[in-house]
Amino acid sequence: MTKSSCRKERLVTSLIWLCVLLISAVFFWIFGEILWNGGSKLTFDFLTLAPKQAGRGGGIGPILISTLWIVGVAMAVSIPLGVGAAILLSEFKSSENIFILLIRRSLDVLAGVPSIVFGLFGNAFFCKTLGLGFSILSGGLTLACMVLPILIRSTEEGFRSVPEDYHLSAAALGLSRISTLWNLLLPAAVPGLIVGIVLGVGRAMAETAALIFTSGYVDRMPTSFLDSGRSLSIHIFDLSMNVSGGDPNAYRSAFVLMLILVLINALASFTANYFFKRRIITV
Amino acid sequence: MFRLFSILVVAIFSNPLSWTITKAYAAKNKIILTGSSTVAPLVSEIAKRFEIQHPGIRVDVQSGGSSRGIADAKQGLSDIGMISRELKNEEKELFAFTIAKDGICIIVHKNNPVSTLTDPQIIDIYTGKISNWKQVGGKDAPITVVSKAEGRSTLELFLNHFKLKTTEIKSQVIIGDNPQGIKTVAGNPNSIGYVSIGSAEYDFENGVPIKLLPVSGIIANRKNVKNGSFPLSRPLNLVTKIKPTGLIKEFINFSSSKDVNDIIKEQYFVPVAE
Numbered sequence: 001m002t003k004s005s006c007r008k009e010r011l012v013t014s015l016i017w018l019c020v021l022l023i024s025a026v027f028f029w030i031f032g033e034i035l036w037n038g039g040s041k042l043t044f045d046f047l048t049l050a051p052k053q054a055g056r057g058g059g060i061g062p063i064l065i066s067t068l069w070i071v072g073v074a075m076a077v078s079i080p081l082g083v084g085a086a087i088l089l090s091e092f093k094s095s096e097n098i099f100i101l102l103i104r105r106s107l108d109v110l111a112g113v114p115s116i117v118f119g120l121f122g123n124a125f126f127c128k129t130l131g132l133g134f135s136i137l138s139g140g141l142t143l144a145c146m147v148l149p150i151l152i153r154s155t156e157e158g159f160r161s162v163p164e165d166y167h168l169s170a171a172a173l174g175l176s177r178i179s180t181l182w183n184l185l186l187p188a189a190v191p192g193l194i195v196g197i198v199l200g201v202g203r204a205m206a207e208t209a210a211l212i213f214t215s216g217y218v219d220r221m222p223t224s225f226l227d228s229g230r231s232l233s234i235h236i237f238d239l240s241m242n243v244s245g246g247d248p249n250a251y252r253s254a255f256v257l258m259l260i261l262v263l264i265n266a267l268a269s270f271t272a273n274y275f276f277k278r279r280i281i282t283v
Numbered sequence: 284m285f286r287l288f289s290i291l292v293v294a295i296f297s298n299p300l301s302w303t304i305t306k307a308y309a310a311k312n313k314i315i316l317t318g319s320s321t322v323a324p325l326v327s328e329i330a331k332r333f334e335i336q337h338p339g340i341r342v343d344v345q346s347g348g349s350s351r352g353i354a355d356a357k358q359g360l361s362d363i364g365m366i367s368r369e370l371k372n373e374e375k376e377l378f379a380f381t382i383a384k385d386g387i388c389i390i391v392h393k394n395n396p397v398s399t400l401t402d403p404q405i406i407d408i409y410t411g412k413i414s415n416w417k418q419v420g421g422k423d424a425p426i427t428v429v430s431k432a433e434g435r436s437t438l439e440l441f442l443n444h445f446k447l448k449t450t451e452i453k454s455q456v457i458i459g460d461n462p463q464g465i466k467t468v469a470g471n472p473n474s475i476g477y478v479s480i481g482s483a484e485y486d487f488e489n490g491v492p493i494k495l496l497p498v499s500g501i502i503a504n505r506k507n508v509k510n511g512s513f514p515l516s517r518p519l520n521l522v523t524k525i526k527p528t529g530l531i532k533e534f535i536n537f538s539s540s541k542d543v544n545d546i547i548k549e550q551y552f553v554p555v556a557e
Binding site: 053054055128134212213216217218219220228238240241242243245246247 | 344
């Protein structure tokens, strides 16, 4: 190796390291600021009490419950639908079938639609047309529409990672299609599905624009899926934007939101491990 | 996975049941309010006290802006709309009830030597005719004009008072809500903005580096808003489509009574009930 190419190599290496450092610096800056402003003052009461003085006092108990319900509804609806759609899509190539091509394109477009558009759609369709009103159900269903494209595309990638040979071998061994799907394809697709779920839950948790028009603003403890419930991100938005002196609790709520996201990530990788062990083959 | 499916099936079948129950319940014992994001936190708190005094009654408050408050009340999507301005002429068929007042004030950074601006100067700054602080007696620095996003009632009130049109405003920064405006001005020593007096006074008292400028020579504080002398003030109104009766009337009366003055003060607005 000549001297100049060696130097070039070193330059490129250090540039790549710089990129990585910059990106993690941004993450640690955000995390550090939230931890500094919110984490130190976090108490157990904050997690259980109802908000007082428009959120400046009290805690986020009902808001936490509403958020989990909304995201729960969104995931309960979108995971079965998403996996079903991904199975169908993975069986076809876009070039072979105009219908499949159309579905893929529309999913790509949907994935890029701003969340406020989903919010207005959810408000018009779930709240008004279906008469669900401002409710956790409306909010959850709207979020389900929003995360479906992400979920389907990443699960589909998982299904596609199974080589064609395995399909043929399974057929040659006389395995039924259902058992091929259950024992071979699904375990292989789980990592993709988990990625989709983590991205989907992340997007759902962070959502404000789509929820302000669907699940609403009420900060009371929800008693049914048809109650209006304020999500954590709307609470943070409201505290930092509409309530004077709401900043300390906005930071605290943001810290809780981040904790939940980390927890969900951990849970997701735990589930992924479980499925990895269950599968027959390694892909 | 199968367990998940069965949970979903149960969820789907049990929901219509609870839905019909809620619908029947909703008819008599629930009040829905929608509208201004400025009024929503205040009315939420009033609603909580009202619920304590009237067990079994539920008051749901939804945010979204004054325009939505008007539209929802007109269409019957809400029982009461919330607006942070007067009714416009074309909205006069609605009934409005003032529950509190809010003033808008002009704010600059604390270190800005300029302590007063005349109305024409403010107009010139906001239309871009004056673009440097030294033109109004300050230091030699470009003015960063902070204005509100379209649809905000603060913007409408500002435009009305200074007889300006949205298209004439030449601003460098567009903000959404009051605390955002205060943060922008506090973080930029050469900026000028207009925000809700309640928010500005509170943040000023708590050491945020901003300064409240007088408007037309009248000092910007809550007292002058309450006695009506401060020109840039606005009422916070509840609006209904029909003359309120029953529970809705009771809620409106409660909201405009002095029983909630402490809540109004807590939100940095100015109570009107004596």
